[in-house]
Amino acid sequence: MKHSGILKIGFKLLVNDKSKFTALLIGITFAVFLMVQMTAMFSGILNRAYSTVSNVGASMWVMDPAVNTPGSPIPLPDYLLNAVRSMDGVSYAVPIFIGGAQVKLASGIYQGVSVVGLDDTSLFGRPELEQGNIQDIYADNAFFVVHDAEYSKLENPKIGTSFELNDHRGVIVGVAKVVANGLNGVPTLYTTYHRAIEYLPTTRFTISYVLVQPKSLQGIANIKKEVAKLGYVAFTKEEFNNRIADFYTYQTGIGTNILLMTVISFIVGLSISGQTFYTFILENLEKFGALKAIGAKGYELIYMILFMATVTALTGYGLGIGLVTLMISIARSRLPGYAAMITNWNLALAFGMVVLIAGISSYVAIRRVLKIEPFDIFRG
Incomplete structure (x- = not known):
């Protein structure tokens, strides 16, 4: 490489000062750890907020315009189901009921579900069933229980376990698994639509959502238009997830708090690494001056400083990602309800922040180094 010599000098300057190099790494590692941890928690919350949409798997959802999350449906009139079924472009449409209840377990304990x-x-x-037969759902009082992080709250029921729900007897006839765990920390039971509305108190209308399978992608726009004429909205799975994300990001305190903590983490990392890197440059000013005296150009010193900042930033980034990954893995193994998850978006955001930290630190250092005059160094 053309500038390999000057870069080797910069690397040796950096790593030979072990205390400053360690301080730089700690600052960036800590900042990356906090930024990724905060955003991973938010990603985990959103993933669980999407759980109903992901687990049901419907291509389109018809709902009241005021609905923001799948767990808080506004009941729809029965005529809407028939109207949707008759629309052009609809392959089939079915109702689904989603509600909350208290069940009384065999031990006498009450548990929300x-x-x-x-x-x-x-x-x-x-x-998808882990145990049992899908046809057993038609048996008297039959329910499937989801084997997820909240399963133990129902005292680890098996097939044949009975419970009481609103003075009705319920029996577990199957144990199921789902794609994503729920957000609210309560176990989930599946049953038939008519049994659900019979067991749970409802309003005059009982349909929570109308699930639609369009005949083709081209028919989605027409379905949305026809549903809108009736005063309701139809969302694709992705659009419903975006609506859920917007709700938790902008209409609750979760998004604001996560953003605030991420900004604080960035400021902490910038202040620690920036101040330490600037101090490192000040303590080595005579070396930079000597390099200038023997013919090093200004742009070569800029390359040198950028290289030093890049090495430090990437090393701290890797250490931070490794640390947060280890912590999340340990937490998940011991706490089944732990929701944090690392995504490409988390990694990209943290990388961008680290690049910004390195860029600002380099800019301050470069300005100081370029003002050095070899005469002043040797005169001192």
Whole structure:
């Protein structure tokens, strides 16, 4: 490389001062750790907020315009289901019921649950079973229980376990698994639509959502238009997830708090690494002056400083990612309800922040180094 010599000198200057190099790494590592940890928690919360949409797997959801999250549906009139079924471009449409209840366990303890009522005919949106037979859902008082992080709250029920729900007897006939755990920390039970509305008190209308399968992607726009004429909205799975994300980001304190903590983490990392890097440059001014005296150009010193900042930033970034990954892995193994997850978006955001920290630190250092005059160094 053309500037390999000057870069080797910069690397030796950097790593030979072990205390300053360690301080720089600690600052950036700590900043990356906090930034990724905060955003990973938010990603985990959103992933669980999407859980109902992901687990049901419907291509389109018809709902009241005021609905923001799948766990808080506004009941729809029965005529809407028939109207959607008759629309051009609709392959089929089914109702689904989503509600909350208190169940009384065999031990006498009460536990809140989420109850999902599937269309009696198609059972569209049914979970994959670990134990039991799907046809058993039609038996008297039958329910499937989801084997997720909240499963133990129902005292680890098996097939045949009974409970009480609003003075009705319920029996576990299957144990299911789902794609994503729920957000609210309550176990989930699946049953048929008509059993759900029979067991749980409801309003005059009982349909939580109408699940739609369009005949083709081209028909989605027409379905949305026809549903809008009736005063309701139809969202694709991705659009519903975006609506959920917007709600948790802008209409609750979660997004604001996560953003604030991320900014604080960035400021902490910038202040520690920036101040330490600037101090490192000041303590080595005579060396930079000597390099200038023997013919090093200004742009070569700039390359040198950028290289030093890049090495430090990338090393701290790697250490921070490794540390947060280790912590999340340990937390997940010991706390099944722990929601944090690392995504490409988390990694990209942290990398961008680290580049910004390195850039600002380099800019301050470069300005100081370029003002050095070899005469002043040797005169001192």
